[in-house]
Amino acid sequence: MGLVCTDGIVLGVERLLHSKLLVKGSNRRIQSADEHIGLATAGLLADGKHMGSRAREECANFRDTYNSPVTVGVRQCLLRTLIRTVADE
Secondary structure, three states: OEEEOOOOEEEOOOOOOOOOOOOOOOOOOEEEEEOOEEEEOOOOHHHHHHHHHHHHHHHHHHHHHHOOOOOHHHHHHHHHHHHHHHHHO
């Protein structure tokens, strides 16, 4: 769930404990892609981790190429492409 406020955005997710063997803190559903962009995932934890790492890679590549932080609009297009790619695999 996401809430838009005057000062920013608040992201919230529900953590489900599937096993007592999970290490505390390893079930992260909210991740940061860049200094100013975060993402929340639902579904399989491995898919969320993969999307988070790919988002960080894409943001780093954009910063290296254009010497500026990625904008939210560009990040949205990159994420849409990533989702289609992962869904096709």
